Amino acid sequence: MLKIDDLHVAVGDAEIIKGLTLEVPAGEVHAIMGPNGSGKSTLSYTVAGRDGYEATAGAVTLEGDNIIDLDPDERAAKGLFLSFQHPMEIPGVQTMNFIRTAMNAQRKARDEEEISAADFIKLVREKAKLVGLDDAKLKRPFNVGFSGGEKKRMEMLQLAMFEPRFAIMDETDSGLDIDALKMVGDVVNALRGPDRGFLVITHYQRLLEYIRPDRVHVLAGGRIVKSGGPSLAAELEKSGYEQFIEAA
Amino acid sequence: MTNATGDTSAFANAIETDYRNRSATNAMQSAAFVRYARLGLPNRRVEGWKWSDFNAALRGPAAANDAAAPETIPPSPFAALEPLEIQIVDGRVLSPDAAKLDGFEFGVIEPGGSDPDFDGHSLVALNIALTRRAFGYRVEKGANIERPILIRHINTKPGHVFSQVLGRGDEGSRSTIIETFEGRAVFHSAVHHLSVYRNAELSRYVLNDTDAGAVTHGFFGAMVGEGARFRQTSLSTGGRLCRHETHLLYPAAGGFSDVASAALVAGDRHSDFTTQVRFRAPGGEARQLHKGVASGKARNVFQGKFHVERAAQKTDAKMTANALLLSEGAEANHKPELEIYADDVECAHGSTVGALDDDALFYLRQRGLSASAARALLIEAFAGEVVDSIDNEGVRNVFATRVAAWLEDQQ
Ligand SMILES: Nc1ncnc2c1ncn2[C@@H]1O[C@H](COP(=O)(O)OP(=O)(O)OP(=O)(O)O)[C@@H](O)[C@H]1O
Numbered sequence: 001m002l003k004i005d006d007l008h009v010a011v012g013d014a015e016i017i018k019g020l021t022l023e024v025p026a027g028e029v030h031a032i033m034g035p036n037g038s039g040k041s042t043l044s045y046t047v048a049g050r051d052g053y054e055a056t057a058g059a060v061t062l063e064g065d066n067i068i069d070l071d072p073d074e075r076a077a078k079g080l081f082l083s084f085q086h087p088m089e090i091p092g093v094q095t096m097n098f099i100r101t102a103m104n105a106q107r108k109a110r111d112e113e114e115i116s117a118a119d120f121i122k123l124v125r126e127k128a129k130l131v132g133l134d135d136a137k138l139k140r141p142f143n144v145g146f147s148g149g150e151k152k153r154m155e156m157l158q159l160a161m162f163e164p165r166f167a168i169m170d171e172t173d174s175g176l177d178i179d180a181l182k183m184v185g186d187v188v189n190a191l192r193g194p195d196r197g198f199l200v201i202t203h204y205q206r207l208l209e210y211i212r213p214d215r216v217h218v219l220a221g222g223r224i225v226k227s228g229g230p231s232l233a234a235e236l237e238k239s240g241y242e243q244f245i246e247a248a
Numbered sequence: 249m250t251n252a253t254g255d256t257s258a259f260a261n262a263i264e265t266d267y268r269n270r271s272a273t274n275a276m277q278s279a280a281f282v283r284y285a286r287l288g289l290p291n292r293r294v295e296g297w298k299w300s301d302f303n304a305a306l307r308g309p310a311a312a313n314d315a316a317a318p319e320t321i322p323p324s325p326f327a328a329l330e331p332l333e334i335q336i337v338d339g340r341v342l343s344p345d346a347a348k349l350d351g352f353e354f355g356v357i358e359p360g361g362s363d364p365d366f367d368g369h370s371l372v373a374l375n376i377a378l379t380r381r382a383f384g385y386r387v388e389k390g391a392n393i394e395r396p397i398l399i400r401h402i403n404t405k406p407g408h409v410f411s412q413v414l415g416r417g418d419e420g421s422r423s424t425i426i427e428t429f430e431g432r433a434v435f436h437s438a439v440h441h442l443s444v445y446r447n448a449e450l451s452r453y454v455l456n457d458t459d460a461g462a463v464t465h466g467f468f469g470a471m472v473g474e475g476a477r478f479r480q481t482s483l484s485t486g487g488r489l490c491r492h493e494t495h496l497l498y499p500a501a502g503g504f505s506d507v508a509s510a511a512l513v514a515g516d517r518h519s520d521f522t523t524q525v526r527f528r529a530p531g532g533e534a535r536q537l538h539k540g541v542a543s544g545k546a547r548n549v550f551q552g553k554f555h556v557e558r559a560a561q562k563t564d565a566k567m568t569a570n571a572l573l574l575s576e577g578a579e580a581n582h583k584p585e586l587e588i589y590a591d592d593v594e595c596a597h598g599s600t601v602g603a604l605d606d607d608a609l610f611y612l613r614q615r616g617l618s619a620s621a622a623r624a625l626l627i628e629a630f631a632g633e634v635v636d637s638i639d640n641e642g643v644r645n646v647f648a649t650r651v652a653a654w655l656e657d658q659q
Pocket residue numbers: 011012016034035036037038039040041042043085
């Protein structure tokens with residue numbers, strides 16, 4: 001599904017991703033763990049197509065299509081979703097309007113019909129309830145004044161609304177309370193299926209108790225330095241990253 | 249031909265000819281013309297005109313007329329509000345419709361004279377010297393006029409145009425005045441004097457939607473009386489040189505004003521919002537917000553000044569100006585000023601100039617918005633602070649539609 005092959009990424013003058021290879025087959029959930037500054041967010045920005053995070057070498061394909069030259073919105077229309085580690089506040093943009101505009105932009109790009117206002121309202125209310133955001137928040141400017149946890153819930157709301165083919169979740173669990181962690185697990189598990197894939201970036205094993213990953217990778221020094229089954233997360237929690245930092 | 253101004257430009261000659269050809273000139277008008285001749289057109293070396301040089305713009309070659317004169321006057325975007333509509337076409341006040349409006353008196357009147365506070369303002373002097381007839385209105389004491397009054401300045405011919413509006417909102421009255429500037433490449437000087445008396449409330453909305461070649465100078469001066477509340481929201485897409493001045497005077501205690509403006513300027517258009525508030529009595533309150541968006545090689549100017557006299561204790565005045573620059577060649581010039589002689593006041597101003605936020609743009613695009621849709625959404629949100637603050641829903645819709653249309657044109 002998502003295939004990253006010998007990817008190199010430079011941010012400014014510094015090479016941050018240094019030959020990273022990773023494949024998440026359809027139907028699977030993979031987790032990435034790794035020390036601060038190891039390049040996890042850089043990887044997610046590059047896959048999503050952010051300016052300034054250009055691949056200097058290597059390939060990224062989604063369902064066999066090379067996406068590295070696509071604009072971010074084209075990648076989104078192909079079903080790629082990024083849950084941001086630090087979601088933006090966007091003053092002056094009403095939350096519901098924005099989500100509906102985004103949803104319809106994606107649908108239009110896929111030659112699908114726009115969602116009707118009534119269907120949209122119904123859907124957004126249902127999903128807001130699921131992620132624990134009250135309706136009043138949907139009428140406010142996007143994320144403005146929201147707590148860290150509320151912003152993450154807003155990311156999950158969009159994940160649940162858009163039902164992307166492939167989602168990268170960059171530290172969605174950071175800043176979330178225990179109930180919210182479980183909610184994230186519920187949202188992801190409900191979407192899990194043979195046609196979808198997830199890449200879950202996290203520092204803690206806890207989220208992975210709710211979302212059982214098929215594989216766990218360790219990213220250190222811009223490369224995947226170790227991969228293993230779900231038990232690797234627990235191991236890392238005990239032993240830390242020191243061995244990998246030295247190896248990288 | 250020798251000129252009173254000693255200036256031999258086509259503009260100066262045309263003005264001089266116009267003045268000489270008047271059938272009747274009263275003493276006030278000839279005194280005003282002498283003042284104008286002595287002062288000359290404001291140029292960049294004159295305090296307050298550094299960024300908006302009318303001398304250079306008017307003495308230079310006249311802009312070509314970009315659009316054909318309309319055969320009939322198009323309906324106003326405010327028509328849906330069913331306003332009482334007054335048209336001032338090429339400076340002539342067309343007899344307002346015969347319809348009567350309870351509590352609202354209006355008609356074509358003799359133009360007004362000078363206000364000593366503005367004797368040094370050469371464009372105002374020129375306006376006094378050359379305006380032939382004014383539109384006058386009065387909201388009667390205690391009247392609550394729901395129907396908006398729409399004053400349209402429509403210019404159809406090249407040349408120069410002078411117009412005056414003289415109004416008053418009497419004690420305890422409530423009313424809404426909409427003023428639009430429409431039309432072609434002309435020099436238009438519009439003066440509007442208003443008195444808002446004790447406990448009266450008046451909202452004024454200004455939409456400047458002229459052609460790219462238009463040179464517009466709007467001068468608005470209002471007295472905010474005791475406990476009076478004045479609100480104003482303006483939207484301008486600029487012109488070759490387009491300046492709207494708002495001068496407020498608080499001679500009595502407890503006046504309130506909220507003045508907001510948004511400028512959306514593209515190409516090589518120029519917009520200037522200049523405001524001055526003079527507090528002479530205690531307990532005055534003023535809020536000002538300006539939002540300017542400039543693209544291409546456009547320029548957006550905001551100058552705001554609070555002048556708090558010694559007697560004006562407990563004045564509470566805040567001013568914010570934010571500019572958004574969409575291109576390398578665009579410019580924003582802000583000059584917020586406080587001049588305070590009273591010691592117990594709360595006055596503040598803030599000013600920012602920036603570009604669109606890359607982080608926000610990427611976020612929106614990750615969610616599926618195209619680059620242009622993402623930009624448009626952020627620009628709309630930026631200007632939205634001014635538009636959304638409009639209480640009158642009908643007016644707010646017209647402003648929002650104009651902003652959306654402008655964004656559409658930028659695609
Ligand atoms: N825009 C940028 N400008 C300069 N350096 C950057 C930029 N973005 C990332 N970096 C650098 O790249 C390295 C990797 O950063 P990245 O944010 O990808 O780490 P991370 O693994 O997500 O860390 P964390 O666990 O703290 O979120 C860091 O050293 C960071 O300082």
